[in-house]
Amino acid sequence: MTVPADAGDPVKAKPRSAAGARSRAKTAALPRSRSAPAPAYVLHRYDWSETSLILDIFSREQGRITVAAKGAKRPYSQLRPVLLPFQRLLVAASRPSRDETADVLTLRSAEWAGGGPMLSGAALFSGFYLNELLMKLLARHDPHPVLFDAYAASMPALAAAxxxxxxxxxxxxxxxxxxxxxxxxxxxxxxxxxxxxxxxxxxxxxxxxxxxxxxxxxxxxxxxxxxxxxxxxxxxxxxxxxxxxxxxxxxxxxxxxxxxxxxxxxxxxxxxxxxxxxxxxxxxxx
Structure with missing residues (x-):
């Protein structure tokens, strides 16, 4: 079942890296309306407020994107058990309706798309190592479907211990x-x-x-x-x-x-x- 994110638009944020800054010219290509759910993985999460999160997400169709998950930290939010690293998700995100130049997208929905068990122990370090490489070396909004598939294919090997x-x-x-x-x-x-x-x-x-x-x-x-x-x-x-x-x-x-x-x-x-x-x-x- 698709879990809708709380309504609302994220604040506009600056890119966190030089690679992200180089991608600003691509903002015209970002979705202005609600997009269809697409395969994605959560790379990193940051506290935005007492109830919300900012997520770095690796999407097969949009590349590395940053999204605001409104209300995801609330105790009753069904997004809390969904927005986990190393789990294949189906995510829909779009630009805020009031700011067509925003670098941070609004998370519209997220659902678990199946996959292996959660990484644990030493495998967690290996998984976060891959995530760190993606965050440091990929420009925002630059799709790499082959790399996305390689990331997905790496998860079972990491989980094998x-x-x-x-x-x-x-x-x-x-x-x-x-x-x-x-x-x-x-x-x-x-x-x-x-x-x-x-x-x-x-x-x-x-x-x-x-x-x-x-x-x-x-x-x-x-x-x-x-x-x-x-x-x-x-x-x-x-x-x-x-x-x-x-x-x-x-x-x-x-x-x-x-x-x-x-x-x-x-x-x-x-x-x-x-x-x-x-x-x-x-x-x-x-």
């Missing part, structure tokens, strides 16, 4: 994310020359140079594996991409972490810091 599956799912999602936002070069040819890779040769991926021949001191990536990764990307085979990542986790983790930190402009992510702190707190009890 298997470290290898989890790490492979994280690496596969990072690859799709970088490709979708235009920060990943072709993985089956050298970036500078366009020359096809040799299956038995070793290569490395550098943020400022792209894909180059392997040099000493960097995590090597086999040409055969890189070509297979590109093939899986082209085919949209998320399961195959995860399996390929599982075959070379250490090198891919080092390479992708370097790429992400370079483009994020930060050596650490908040989610990773929290996870490290939690592990240190638990260490004396082991």
């Amino acid at each position: 298997d470290d290898t599956l989890t790490q492979a799912a994280l690496r596969a999602f990072e690859i799709v994310l970088l490709r979708e936002i235009g920060l990943l070069p072709q993985l089956d040819r050298l970036t500078s020359s366009g020359t096809a890779l040799a299956a038995d040769s070793a290569y490395q991926l550098r943020p400022e140079l792209g894909l180059i021949a392997h040099a000493q001191g960097d995590a090597p990536l086999a040409g055969r594996q890189l070509m297979a990764l590109q093939q899986a990307l082209n085919a949209g085979e998320m399961g195959q991409l995860q399996r390929l990542c599982a075959d070379n986790l250490p090198a891919l983790k080092t390479t992708l972490r370097g790429l992400l930190h370079y483009h994020l402009g930060s050596p650490r992510l908040r989610t990773r810091d929290v996870m490290i702190d939690a592990q240190q707190l638990m260490e004396p009890h082991r």
Whole structure:
């Protein structure tokens, strides 16, 4: 059953990131009237008032959007058990009727769309890590349906409580994310020359140079594996991409972490810091 959000328009808010600021030119494309419910996930939630929330939502049709959920914090609100992270939702949101330039949309309805169990334990950190990447790297109102489907396909692997599956799912999602936002070069040819890779040769991926021949001191990536990764990307085979990542986790983790930190402009992510702190707190009890 669809749960209607309380009526009312949100206050106009400024984008929270540079990526959001770049998306202001797209406000004309935002829905002015009530939109049909579309698949979405809650990325983050903020207190807006004693009774309402501001939500960062990843929508398959609208990309990353910010919505005001009026009355969602009230004890009797049926939205409270619905607006949870890592649960697939059907969400309808539109621009306020009195402000056609508002960056914050009004949540009109939300309903649970099915899915796996809630993430718990270490899986929560992995899920929030994906959410943090999306919030930092995606511009608002820029749809990425392929990335949305990759996010949805990552949830079962995170919930499996298997470290290898989890790490492979994280690496596969990072690859799709970088490709979708235009920060990943072709993985089956050298970036500078366009020359096809040799299956038995070793290569490395550098943020400022792209894909180059392997040099000493960097995590090597086999040409055969890189070509297979590109093939899986082209085919949209998320399961195959995860399996390929599982075959070379250490090198891919080092390479992708370097790429992400370079483009994020930060050596650490908040989610990773929290996870490290939690592990240190638990260490004396082991």
